[in-house]
Amino acid sequence: MANPSSKAPLGRRSLFKAAGLGAVGAAGVPLVSACGEVSGGEGSVQELDQTLDILPEYKEWPLPVQPDLIGDPPNHPSAYLTYPNPVAQAIPNPPSNSGSYQVYVPNWGPSPAKDDPYYLAMQEATGGTKIEFVQSDGEAFAEASVQWIQAEEFGDAIFMFGWMTNAHADFNETVVNRFADISGIVSGDISERWPLLAGRGDAAWADSVWSTDPENPKDTAGIYGVPWALNGGPGNAFYYRADLLAQAGLDVPTTVEELLEVGRAWSDDKAGKWAFAGTDYMSKAWFRLAAGHGWYWDGSGLVHNNERSEFKEWVEFQRTLTDEKLRHPSVGTPGFEPKQAQKSGEVLFDQDGWNRWNDLTLEMNASGENPDFELGVLGALTFKDREPMYHAAWGVGGWLFFRKDLGEDAIAELLDVSNFCASPYGTKEYEMIHFGLQGVHFEYDAEGKPAFTEAGIKSKQDSLAYTAMSGSPQYFLDGPTKIVEARFAFNEAVQPYLDENPFEGLRLNGPESGVNAGTVFDEKVNDIIYGRAELSELDAAIETWKADGGDEAREFFEKAYKQLHGE
Amino acid sequence: MAVTTPAARTAAAPTKTKAPKARRRPLRHRLRLDWPLVVLTLPAMVQLAVFFYTPSAYSIIAFMDYSPYRPLWENPIIGFTHFQILFEDPYFVDALLNTLQFAFAQLLFVFPFSIVLALIMHSVVSTKIRSTFQSIVYLPYFFSWVLVVSVFAQVLGQDGLLSRWLVGMGGERLDIMRDPDSFMFLAWMQWTWKDAGWGMIIFLAALAAINPALYEAAAVDGANRWRRLWHITLPSIRPVIVLLLILQLGSILSVGFEQYQLQRAAVGWGASEVLDTFVYYRTILASNGESLGTAAGLFKGVIGLLLILAANNIAHRLGEQGIYQKS
Numbered sequence: 001m002a003n004p005s006s007k008a009p010l011g012r013r014s015l016f017k018a019a020g021l022g023a024v025g026a027a028g029v030p031l032v033s034a035c036g037e038v039s040g041g042e043g044s045v046q047e048l049d050q051t052l053d054i055l056p057e058y059k060e061w062p063l064p065v066q067p068d069l070i071g072d073p074p075n076h077p078s079a080y081l082t083y084p085n086p087v088a089q090a091i092p093n094p095p096s097n098s099g100s101y102q103v104y105v106p107n108w109g110p111s112p113a114k115d116d117p118y119y120l121a122m123q124e125a126t127g128g129t130k131i132e133f134v135q136s137d138g139e140a141f142a143e144a145s146v147q148w149i150q151a152e153e154f155g156d157a158i159f160m161f162g163w164m165t166n167a168h169a170d171f172n173e174t175v176v177n178r179f180a181d182i183s184g185i186v187s188g189d190i191s192e193r194w195p196l197l198a199g200r201g202d203a204a205w206a207d208s209v210w211s212t213d214p215e216n217p218k219d220t221a222g223i224y225g226v227p228w229a230l231n232g233g234p235g236n237a238f239y240y241r242a243d244l245l246a247q248a249g250l251d252v253p254t255t256v257e258e259l260l261e262v263g264r265a266w267s268d269d270k271a272g273k274w275a276f277a278g279t280d281y282m283s284k285a286w287f288r289l290a291a292g293h294g295w296y297w298d299g300s301g302l303v304h305n306n307e308r309s310e311f312k313e314w315v316e317f318q319r320t321l322t323d324e325k326l327r328h329p330s331v332g333t334p335g336f337e338p339k340q341a342q343k344s345g346e347v348l349f350d351q352d353g354w355n356r357w358n359d360l361t362l363e364m365n366a367s368g369e370n371p372d373f374e375l376g377v378l379g380a381l382t383f384k385d386r387e388p389m390y391h392a393a394w395g396v397g398g399w400l401f402f403r404k405d406l407g408e409d410a411i412a413e414l415l416d417v418s419n420f421c422a423s424p425y426g427t428k429e430y431e432m433i434h435f436g437l438q439g440v441h442f443e444y445d446a447e448g449k450p451a452f453t454e455a456g457i458k459s460k461q462d463s464l465a466y467t468a469m470s471g472s473p474q475y476f477l478d479g480p481t482k483i484v485e486a487r488f489a490f491n492e493a494v495q496p497y498l499d500e501n502p503f504e505g506l507r508l509n510g511p512e513s514g515v516n517a518g519t520v521f522d523e524k525v526n527d528i529i530y531g532r533a534e535l536s537e538l539d540a541a542i543e544t545w546k547a548d549g550g551d552e553a554r555e556f557f558e559k560a561y562k563q564l565h566g567e
Numbered sequence: 568m569a570v571t572t573p574a575a576r577t578a579a580a581p582t583k584t585k586a587p588k589a590r591r592r593p594l595r596h597r598l599r600l601d602w603p604l605v606v607l608t609l610p611a612m613v614q615l616a617v618f619f620y621t622p623s624a625y626s627i628i629a630f631m632d633y634s635p636y637r638p639l640w641e642n643p644i645i646g647f648t649h650f651q652i653l654f655e656d657p658y659f660v661d662a663l664l665n666t667l668q669f670a671f672a673q674l675l676f677v678f679p680f681s682i683v684l685a686l687i688m689h690s691v692v693s694t695k696i697r698s699t700f701q702s703i704v705y706l707p708y709f710f711s712w713v714l715v716v717s718v719f720a721q722v723l724g725q726d727g728l729l730s731r732w733l734v735g736m737g738g739e740r741l742d743i744m745r746d747p748d749s750f751m752f753l754a755w756m757q758w759t760w761k762d763a764g765w766g767m768i769i770f771l772a773a774l775a776a777i778n779p780a781l782y783e784a785a786a787v788d789g790a791n792r793w794r795r796l797w798h799i800t801l802p803s804i805r806p807v808i809v810l811l812l813i814l815q816l817g818s819i820l821s822v823g824f825e826q827y828q829l830q831r832a833a834v835g836w837g838a839s840e841v842l843d844t845f846v847y848y849r850t851i852l853a854s855n856g857e858s859l860g861t862a863a864g865l866f867k868g869v870i871g872l873l874l875i876l877a878a879n880n881i882a883h884r885l886g887e888q889g890i891y892q893k894s
Binding site: 516 | 646
């Protein structure tokens with residue numbers, strides 16, 4: 001797959017064709033006879049093999065302090081209720097480096113100023129390596145990364161979340177052509193120089209392997225990125241304002257029907273109160289729709305969400321939110337911030353990643369703005385008494401990729417920093433990476449845990465910089481004790497309902513026609529949801545989706561599924 | 568003192584023979600004379616070469632099965648396949664029709680608005696009022712589309728100032744920011760607010776060049792305000808109007824990107840898809856996107872060029888200068 005082979009470079013005939021190009025053709029006169037085939041776009045499959053020899057040798061990194069609540073990682077992470085005192089040092093002897101690098105990372109919140117003492121302190125702590133982080137909004141970052149990577153203009157390294165790779169037409173091809181293969185540096189026993197990276201485990205590293213030739217995956221496999229956190233357990237959360245729900249005398253809903261009733265009881269369009277902000281990606285599980293690529297094995301073949309009756313129910317539910325004015329009217333318009341809307345009480349429910357629970361609670365605690373403020377998370381809701389389902393997060397959450405022509409020494413130096421940043425909760429390194437400097441960005445709270453100061457909330461809390469350099473050997477729940485306990489209990493409760501990845505062990509890029517047809521279909525569904533088209537138009541849209549690429553995508557995914565499961 | 572007799576004058580009168588052509592100086596000689604002018608144009612020439620002509624040469628990838636992962640010359644030429652894909656794509660046709668609608672709306676409703684604004688400004692005698700009004704009208708031109716759309720959402724959105732006021736008065740919330748049927752009107756308001764001031768400045772410059780003696784003479788002859796406008800002002804700025812009109816026709820298929828992309832989620836793609844957003848979603852974020860996107864860009868460029876040439880030709884026929892002097 002590396003460097004797609006050329007079929008026929010400029011030949012005599014081709015040159016003749018090239019000479020004929022210009023205004024006539026460009027203006028639309030069809031010259032079909034002069035047309036050739038366009039290659040690519042047929043999709044690609046990569047196997048994730050944990051037995052590959054190139055993976056770093058796993059050496060357990062012993063935790064300095066054992067967690068208080070023992071879960072079953074990765075789907076049920078363990079948790080710390082208390083903060084160790086004294087805090088352990090994960091890397092007692094930092095390396096001695098002096099390189100200077102530029103790393104592109106997405107960012108959602110504010111980030112420290114360029115001259116913030118945090119960066120200098122981190123430079124010293126990580127061994128002298130200076131890193132300039134180029135940050136931009138995550139959504140824009142995902143789309144802009146397509147051009148940055150193809151133009152090889154992303155500094156020395158770039159961090160990509162797994163979901164961001166969807167913006168790339170064929171990310172498998174992008175990886176092997178644009179990023180450095182670091183197998184030669186990280187294969188074998190790396191525990192002496194990078195003990196924390198060695199402790200990441202085979203699952204994380206195997207998810208960072210790509211093959212240049214998918215027909216011969218084992219022999220052409222290479223490690224192309226430093227794995228970020230290994231996901232597991234419930235992927236995201238649907239938050240509600242527990243304090244406002246209690247004040248209104250409403251019960252926490254457990255079914256979609258109850259949720260709608262609560263929404264109706266709460267919403268008052270005239271008073272500027274709406275029950276819902278974002279609901280799209282969280283609500284699909286309530287209707288038992290599949291996550292990921294959206295395919296579901298019904299025993300005889302793959303069926304896509306789009307063509308299932310449950311999908312129609314989901315669209316109806318979404319349309320109800322619009323028609324009955326239960327959703328904040330600014331959802332989807334530029335400048336609308338759902339987190340702020342929930343914080344201010346304009347909305348009751350909103351979806352987000354797990355960080356909001358800690359972040360918003362700590363932010364409200366620090367400001368003292370609303371002492372009653374309390375967030376809760378809805379469990380696995382059901383619809384029409386069906387079995388509940390909760391979408392789980394699968395695989396590695398993202399990767400740090402290095403520039404293809406970055407030297408081995410430079411990559412090794414950045415891996416020193418990654419090793420530092422792999423330090424788990426309960427270490428001095430983690431504290432510094434995530435909370436910044438004591439007295440500036442955080443202070444220890446009454447429980448003895450680090451808690452952001454107002455300055456830290458404004459500059460550090462949401463910032464993704466050094467945190468992007470690597471995931472940890474193990475991921476733990478941390479934060480205010482009450483939230484940690486609630487989340488641990490939540491994780492335990494939803495374990496039976498977590499969905500499974502039907503393509504576990506494969507990394508798939510669907511065919512282009514399917515992706516394009518899906519994009520067009522999604523636009524149509526959005527039109528229906530927001531009242532710009534009628535529900536009756538859905539069936540025709542499904543047929544168009546199938547004809548324009550849905551069926552081709554089914555063929556591709558079904559082939560992969562059958563090979564994987566031996567069907 | 569030499570006296571010229573009538574006979575001598577007759578003899579000296581020019582004959583009807585063809586005037587001898589001015590001797591063309593050799594290039595070397597002209598360069599020696601005009602080198603300071605040439606030097607002055609150098610930065611512009613370098614800029615054009617680097618940012619316009621060199622990228623234009625890469626238009627060849629519209630005719631290739633291009634992949635960014637191999638050298639340019641190793642990409643096979645496949646002819647007009649990408650144009651065929653483009654023209655057969657129903658969403659391209661929709662995007663093209665939307666683009667044309669927006670473009671003509673801009674031409675019909677924003678362009679004349681700039682002229683009207685300039686005429687009003689020109690008629691204001693007080694320099695203080697004129698400069699204040701000019702600054703207010705001109706300022707939004709420097710705002711980004713993100714800011715413009717956000718301001719509109721804050722004012723006209725369903726949760727905006729006006730909606731809140733209407734609800735407070737017992738009315739309904741405004742739906743204009745989410746209504747695909749009125750998106751053209753919304754877009755017109757946004758263009759006018761953002762761009763009309765810029766157009767006004769150019770016309771004001773043209774108005775400033777009109778000789779005041781013409782107005783004085785017309786006033787003495789009894790011409791009222793409207794007659795002066797009709798017989799002096801508009802004819803005087805007509806060359807500038809024609810020039811700007813022709814240039815705008817050249818970029819008729821480039822109605823913008825951010826304005827439509829930012830409001831796509833709110834009004835849906837059907838109302839907001841234009842060629843530039845089509846290129847973004849269907850080609851930049853898709854495989855083989857470079858070739859298909861370049862094909863779409865080339866199509867836009869060729870149509871623009873043809874329109875400029877046609878409009879310029881019509882301008883010349885009507886006795887106008889157009890974008891260049893007809894030799």
